[in-house]
Amino acid sequence: MLNRVDPYRTQILTSAEMPxxxxxxxxxxxxxxxxxxxxxxxxxxxxxxxxAEAASLELHLQGD
Numbered sequence: 001m002l003n004r005v006d007p008y009r010t011q012i013l014t015s016a017e018m019p020x021x022x023x024x025x026x027x028x029x030x031x032x033x034x035x036x037x038x039x040x041x042x043x044x045x046x047x048x049x050x051x052a053e054a055a056s057l058e059l060h061l062q063g064d
Contacts, residue, residue, distance in 0.1 A: 002028065011061040018052035021059070 002024045005011050013021055025048060029041045051057040 005061055007063055009063040011063070013048075013051070013059040013061070015051050015053075015055045015057055018048050018059070022048050022052065 001013075001017065001020050022045065025041055025045050029038060029045075032038050032041060048059055051059045
C-alpha cells in the first residue's frame with residue numbers, strides 16, 4: 001500500500017484499508033533509526049488507529 005503513495009497527489013485511505021496500512025507502518029518503523037522519524041510514524045499510526053475504529057473516517061495523505 002505504501003508503494004502506491006504518490007508524493008505529488010493526494011491518496012485517501014478508508015478504515016477498511018487500515019489493517020494493512022498499520023502493518024506497513026509498523027514494518028517501516030522497524031527500519032527507521034532516527035527518533036524524529038519514529039515520532040512522525042507514531043503520530044501517523046495513532047491517526048490510522050482512530051480511522052480503523054470508525055468506518056466513517058478516512059486518512060488523507062496529502063501530496064505536494
